[in-house]
Amino acid sequence: MIRTVTFDFYRVTIKDSAQPFEEILTSVGSIVPSQRNVDYKDHFIRLQEIEFRDPVYLGYLVKVRMSDLPLVVGKSDDDVKPLSSSLKKDQGLGDETFFLYDPLTKVLILQKNRAGVGPFGFVYYFEKKVANISEIELYPIMELEALQKLQKMAVIRKFELSFAKPENFTYLRESKIPLSQVLDLMDEQGANTIHVRLSMGHKKGSMVSDLKNQILKFLRITRSLNSEPHRLRITGRLYSEDGPREVVDLIEQKMVERANIPVIDRHLDKNHCYKELYKLYLKRRESLQEMFSKCGD
Numbered sequence: 001m002i003r004t005v006t007f008d009f010y011r012v013t014i015k016d017s018a019q020p021f022e023e024i025l026t027s028v029g030s031i032v033p034s035q036r037n038v039d040y041k042d043h044f045i046r047l048q049e050i051e052f053r054d055p056v057y058l059g060y061l062v063k064v065r066m067s068d069l070p071l072v073v074g075k076s077d078d079d080v081k082p083l084s085s086s087l088k089k090d091q092g093l094g095d096e097t098f099f100l101y102d103p104l105t106k107v108l109i110l111q112k113n114r115a116g117v118g119p120f121g122f123v124y125y126f127e128k129k130v131a132n133i134s135e136i137e138l139y140p141i142m143e144l145e146a147l148q149k150l151q152k153m154a155v156i157r158k159f160e161l162s163f164a165k166p167e168n169f170t171y172l173r174e175s176k177i178p179l180s181q182v183l184d185l186m187d188e189q190g191a192n193t194i195h196v197r198l199s200m201g202h203k204k205g206s207m208v209s210d211l212k213n214q215i216l217k218f219l220r221i222t223r224s225l226n227s228e229p230h231r232l233r234i235t236g237r238l239y240s241e242d243g244p245r246e247v248v249d250l251i252e253q254k255m256v257e258r259a260n261i262p263v264i265d266r267h268l269d270k271n272h273c274y275k276e277l278y279k280l281y282l283k284r285r286e287s288l289q290e291m292f293s294k295c296g297d
Helices: 019-030 120-129 144-151 170-174 179-189 211-224 270-294
Strands: 002-015 038-040 043-054 058-064 091-100 107-111 137-138 151-162 193-199 229-238 246-248 256-265
Touching: 002 019, 002 270, 019 043, 019 058, 019 091, 019 120, 038 120, 043 120, 043 270, 058 170, 091 229, 091 270, 107 120, 107 270, 120 137, 120 151, 144 151, 144 246, 144 270
Parallel strands: none
Antiparallel strands: 002 107, 002 137, 002 256, 038 043, 043 058, 058 091, 091 107, 151 193, 151 229, 229 246
């Protein structure tokens, strides 16, 4: 059996830290696996494996579900039984998320797995596991053409952000910020998506001068709500106030690759995952090096 697996590309930045991310990977990897656990909601996350294969790091995390476990059902069985009955109290159901990290470009290639560890869980894990790390950012990498258009925008006219309703927003309801009222209204109407739009309207001029930091602020909003954005669209004018109009969507035009990986014993084969990740890295390496040498961070 073959499964098509999607991989997203991110740039890793660490705020106020002289420790590079490869040292963090090595540090966590030096701990006994059973001591690498970090609790996350009703799950726990673990860096199960990390290894250096010059010039990159390859590894995978597991996200282990401890509650709401499925039933075990056989085609020829008349009865069903809970999976938990065959597990120890400290065992759960785990899903892998494979990744590659390149220290030269600070690029992370992360498997997209809804049941596994997403970008927010990835960041949360290493921030909690490593002392003196204040904030790790995963910045989605756009295709080079889209990035070049974004850099040519002399005037920013509009930002649009869409993200799914947060799963757990009790703390927002208890606060006095207006968003709590929006969440109440979403519940009443059965809505699942929040859309934020900031625009200059008919007023001339540009919204921001530091585009990268503004984008990061928008991404931090969704991260604080533990909700992955569906859209992050920037509308502006190239070169000058009277230049051609351009629209760039950071989510739709982000760098993505797919690979066909064998499923062995009902799991993605680890060695094939590593092999495909390395092939994707080699495929994109020149463009990534060009992107970050010419376009900066």
